Amino acid sequence: xxxxxxxxxxxxxxxxxxxxxxxxxxxxxxxxxxxxxxxxxxxxxxxxxxxxxxxxxxxxxxxxxxxxxxxxxxxxxxxxxxxxxxxxxxxxxxxxxxxxxxxxxxxxxxxxxxxxxxxxxxxxxxxxxxxxxxxxxxxxxxxxxxxxxxxxxxxxxxxxxxxxxxxxxxxxxxxxxxxxxxxxxxxxxxxxxxxxxxxxxxxxxxxxxxxxxxxxxxxxxxxxxxxxxxxxxxxxxxxxxxxxxxxxxxxxxxxxxxxxxxxxxxxxxxxxxxxxxxxxxxxxxxxxxxxxx
Amino acid sequence: xxxxxxxxxxxxxxxxxxxxxxxxxxxxxxxxxxxxxxxxxxxxxxxxxxxxxxxxxxxxxxxxxxxxxxxxxxxxxxxxxxxxxxxxxxxxxxxxxxxxxxxxxxxxxxxxxxxxxxxxxxxxxxxxxxxxxxxxxxxxxxxxxxxxxxxxxxxxxxxxxxxxxxxxxxxxxxxxxxxxxxxxxxxxxxxxxxxxxxxxxxxxxxxxxxxxxxxxxxxxxxxxxxxxxxxxxxxxxxxxxxxxxxxxxxxxxxxxxxxxxxxxxxxxxxxxxxxxxxxxxxxxxxxxxxxxxxxxxxxxxxxxxxxxxxxxxxxxxxxxxxxxxxxxxxxxxxxxxxxxxxxxxxxxxxxxxxxxxxxxxxxxxxxxxxxxxxxxxxxxxxxxxxxxxxxxxxxxxxxxxxxxxxxxxxxxxxxxxxxxxxxxxxxxxxxxxxxxxx
Numbered sequence: 001x002x003x004x005x006x007x008x009x010x011x012x013x014x015x016x017x018x019x020x021x022x023x024x025x026x027x028x029x030x031x032x033x034x035x036x037x038x039x040x041x042x043x044x045x046x047x048x049x050x051x052x053x054x055x056x057x058x059x060x061x062x063x064x065x066x067x068x069x070x071x072x073x074x075x076x077x078x079x080x081x082x083x084x085x086x087x088x089x090x091x092x093x094x095x096x097x098x099x100x101x102x103x104x105x106x107x108x109x110x111x112x113x114x115x116x117x118x119x120x121x122x123x124x125x126x127x128x129x130x131x132x133x134x135x136x137x138x139x140x141x142x143x144x145x146x147x148x149x150x151x152x153x154x155x156x157x158x159x160x161x162x163x164x165x166x167x168x169x170x171x172x173x174x175x176x177x178x179x180x181x182x183x184x185x186x187x188x189x190x191x192x193x194x195x196x197x198x199x200x201x202x203x204x205x206x207x208x209x210x211x212x213x214x215x216x217x218x219x220x221x222x223x224x225x226x227x228x229x230x231x232x233x234x235x236x237x238x239x240x241x242x243x244x245x246x247x248x249x250x251x252x253x254x255x256x257x258x259x260x261x262x263x264x265x266x267x268x269x270x271x272x273x274x275x276x277x278x279x280x281x282x283x284x285x286x287x288x289x290x291x292x293x
Numbered sequence: 294x295x296x297x298x299x300x301x302x303x304x305x306x307x308x309x310x311x312x313x314x315x316x317x318x319x320x321x322x323x324x325x326x327x328x329x330x331x332x333x334x335x336x337x338x339x340x341x342x343x344x345x346x347x348x349x350x351x352x353x354x355x356x357x358x359x360x361x362x363x364x365x366x367x368x369x370x371x372x373x374x375x376x377x378x379x380x381x382x383x384x385x386x387x388x389x390x391x392x393x394x395x396x397x398x399x400x401x402x403x404x405x406x407x408x409x410x411x412x413x414x415x416x417x418x419x420x421x422x423x424x425x426x427x428x429x430x431x432x433x434x435x436x437x438x439x440x441x442x443x444x445x446x447x448x449x450x451x452x453x454x455x456x457x458x459x460x461x462x463x464x465x466x467x468x469x470x471x472x473x474x475x476x477x478x479x480x481x482x483x484x485x486x487x488x489x490x491x492x493x494x495x496x497x498x499x500x501x502x503x504x505x506x507x508x509x510x511x512x513x514x515x516x517x518x519x520x521x522x523x524x525x526x527x528x529x530x531x532x533x534x535x536x537x538x539x540x541x542x543x544x545x546x547x548x549x550x551x552x553x554x555x556x557x558x559x560x561x562x563x564x565x566x567x568x569x570x571x572x573x574x575x576x577x578x579x580x581x582x583x584x585x586x587x588x589x590x591x592x593x594x595x596x597x598x599x600x601x602x603x604x605x606x607x608x609x610x611x612x613x614x615x616x617x618x619x620x621x622x623x624x625x626x627x628x629x630x631x632x633x634x635x636x637x638x639x640x641x642x643x644x645x646x647x648x649x650x651x652x653x654x655x656x657x658x659x660x661x662x663x664x665x666x667x668x669x670x671x672x673x674x675x676x677x678x679x680x681x682x683x684x685x686x687x688x689x690x691x692x693x694x695x696x697x698x699x700x701x702x703x704x705x706x707x708x709x710x711x712x713x714x715x716x717x718x719x720x721x722x723x724x725x726x727x728x729x730x731x
Binding site: 250251252253254257258261262265266269272273275276279280282283285286287289290291293 | 426427428429430435438442445446449452456482483484485487489490493494496497500501504508
């Protein structure tokens with residue numbers, strides 16, 4: 001009996017220890033996040049921030065969604081709050097720098113953007129930051145279909161050209177940006193300019209033949225992501241082939257069914273159902289004959 | 294004296310062929326079929342509630358056993374046109390006792406073909422949109438139109454020859470009971486059997502027989518086009534219409550043979566469904582098996598000979614891969630073995646014929662499964678980055694329950710029709726007796 005009591009006691013102790021052990025294990029297993037902050041300025045207008053949150057699982061980075069982050073300008077204080085965001089399924093979140101921070105924005109030519117995660121049940125608190133110099137990019141065209149991009153940096157309250165920055169000069173397409181020629185990037189010279197010859201002569205444009213040129217700096221350590229666009233009439237004019245679109249085909253909408261199909265299909269349907277209706281009417285005639293008899 | 298003998302014989306025919314109340318075995322059968330139907334209805338309720346996710350149909354196999362079952366039902370329904378219309382127009386007299394059975398099978402099969410296609414829809418409540426916004430260019434629309442037409446013709450072809458029998462049934466109110474008597478009165482109390490009525494009815498039946506043949510050919514050809522107009526391995530065939538129709542006639546004839554045996558044994562109709570009928574139907578089955586075998590050879594030999602890379606996976610899977618057991622089972626059990634059995638006179642006796650009929654029907658069901666699933670598992674574009682379960686398909690219990698429920702439902706409709714109406718046309722049998730006596 002004593003032995004039985006000991007066994008039961010031991011089993012009960014194990015039963016209680018097991019979930020306790022599990023809960024300890026859960027605390028120890030808390031994961032760590034990696035936060036990457038990016039800085040964007042499109043067309044030299046409102047700057048914005050992007051964050052990408054990842055974690056390492058089995059030696060591989062995976063995107064983490066649903067992470068609440070606070071974004072700050074220069075300091076992690078309520079006064080410098082850019083905004084609160086939550087990452088999507090791709091582990092990404094974006095926020096524009098609000099006009100309420102205009103004063104802080106004007107105080108310096110260099111800013112640090114901070115993304116702070118306060119921690120939750122699954123991940124420890126952590127933060128990421130990115131420091132960018134104020135810069136701008138310009139785009140222009142010259143005769144002979146050449147594109148010139150100029151990169152300038154704010155120094156001592158004046159814009160100064162920057163040498164040696166890699167610039168992508170491309171054409172906006174629906175699936176992404178297509179380089180204007182075979183060179184992937186162009187480096188700026190001492191005047192801050194990079195020029196590229198436009199070699200995409202057969203590219204289709206809109207109804208007027210307009211296409212959108214873009215010059216951009218991508219993931220630059222000093223300036224972040226800058227881009228600028230310019231519309232030029234260098235593309236082929238889009239001619240809508242309405243005669244094909246409106247044609248009556250087997251693959252068109254129901255209102256555009258081929259005449260021959262409508263004629264044959266409806267002809268057969270009408271013929272067969274007329275016969276069937278007459279046969280139903282025949283039943284009533286037989287009924288009448290029965291009543292007369 | 295001769296007249297009184299003839300009248301006595303007529304009475305015997307009537308007594309033999311009048312519908313009978315179910316005995317215990319009949320009631321058990323109805324209970325079992327109803328139970329299977331109820332399980333199917335419950336499974337369908339689950340599908341409606343949780344969506345098509347309860348099935349194992351996914352991105353690739355989006356047509357599973359529901360569509361196989363649909364093709365099977367459409368195929369089996371063609372028997373109405375074969376036995377009733379083709380035989381009648383060709384002057385095949387021996388087939389007349391089988392016409393009612395064939396029409397009952399046709400009506401029940403086409404009802405369940407229509408139902409099962411709705412079951413396959415993710416949102417059946419939107420079915421009416423097909424009529425409001427249907428594109429006449431779509432083979433699916435053609436199928437909807439032709440199924441409705443065929444159903445209507447089949448009902449008329451069942452109804453018209455029933456009229457003289459209903460007049461006889463109305464004489465036996467006590468035997469049929471008050472409720473059935475009301476049904477008979479509603480359906481045919483106006484039939485007095487006058488010469489004018491007879492002529493009108495005969496003409497209508499002839500018109501129906503002529504109409505049903507092209508509609509029957511259309512229904513199964515259009516069903517085949519649902520596949521053949523889609524560019525996929527195994528479906529990209531110009532042979533499909535004829536291949537489907539040959540298969541449909543075979544499975545329909547097989548179903549009639551099974552029904553003939555069951556009714557003959559159950560109702561002791563040995564004097565009406567005779568050995569001669571089995572012998573003739575056996576010969577018809579051999580012809581249809583050989584015809585279907587010919588189309589199968591056509592369907593598979595030429596792609597096998599070419600073995601195009603895009604179709605190689607599909608063909609190898611069918612001939613020697615994971616579908617090979619089902620494929621060769623369907624070919625041997627549903628086509629080759631029946632021919633071997635039926636070429637012998639002993640094979641055309643009732644019991645062997647019954648077994649062959651079952652083999653043909655079961656083989657045909659699996660053949661429809663093979664038309665749908667292997668093709669969907671072998672798309673032209675390779676499957677990349679999909680869950681492992683997408684690479685194979687096996688129906689869930691809900692799919693099986695709904696499929697079995699529909700099969701049980703079709704049999705139940707036939708059983709109920711047999712309880713209400715004579716399985717063998719009474720008046721036609723009497724008329725034939727008079728003609729033979731002359």
